[in-house]
Structure formats: structure tokens, C-alpha cells
Amino acid sequence: QVQLVESGGGLVQPGGSLRLSCEASGFTFSNVAMSWYRQAPGKERELVASITNAGRRTVYADSVKGRFTISRDNAKKTVYLQMNTLKPEDTAVYYCKAVVWNYEYWGQGTQVTVSS
Numbered sequence: 001q002v003q004l005v006e007s008g009g010g011l012v013q014p015g016g017s018l019r020l021s022c023e024a025s026g027f028t029f030s031n032v033a034m035s036w037y038r039q040a041p042g043k044e045r046e047l048v049a050s051i052t053n054a055g056r057r058t059v060y061a062d063s064v065k066g067r068f069t070i071s072r073d074n075a076k077k078t079v080y081l082q083m084n085t086l087k088p089e090d091t092a093v094y095y096c097k098a099v100v101w102n103y104e105y106w107g108q109g110t111q112v113t114v115s116s
Helices: none
Strands: 003-007 010-012 018-025 034-039 046-051 058-060 068-073 078-083 092-100 103-106 110-114
Touching (some): 034 068, 034 078, 046 068, 046 078
Parallel strands (some): 010 110
Antiparallel strands (some): 092 103
């Protein structure tokens, strides 16, 4: 079955960096665009970044442009989110998402906390 497992979250000071990973299984990873979302307490889940199946095109939320980079390694079936210059408002649970045969699959999420 489809599984998405995120890792790499944690506590970081403002201005710091983290790299999130999402390892996929159960589908042909190289055929599927991947996305990162986040949800802060009391807020709706929002799109952070997306990447096409071959990695040629990416999309970012305005709030993270220039600071975050999405990438993927199709051989490892993994999508990454490099987060630099982190701000307290980046604090959220981060999820990866795949749409396989028109069905949305989500990982369990990884907590990112930006605080001094």
C-alpha cells in the first residue's frame, strides 16, 4: 500500500536550517508529483512547495520563496524540503502528499518548531 514517511523535523533557533525528508513506497514514485504542506496550530493546512515527477518544475508559497527548496531523488523514492533562514512563523507540522490514481495520500507529519 502507499506509504509516506516524513523525518527531519525538530527544534531550531530563528535563522537556522532543517532538511525534511519524505520516503515513499507502494507506488511508482517517478510518475507522481509530490508536495509539502504544513499546518500550524489553529490554522488550516497550507501548501508549502510542490515538485513535478521528474523534478523539472517547482512551485512555492510566497511566504517561503527564497528560503525553502524542494527536491527529489527518484532512485531513493524520496522528496526533500531544505528550509533555511527559518522564522518562528514557520513553526508547524509538515506533511508530504502524493496523489496516486486521483487519491490523496498523506504522511504522518513531522513537527518543526522555530524558537529561541
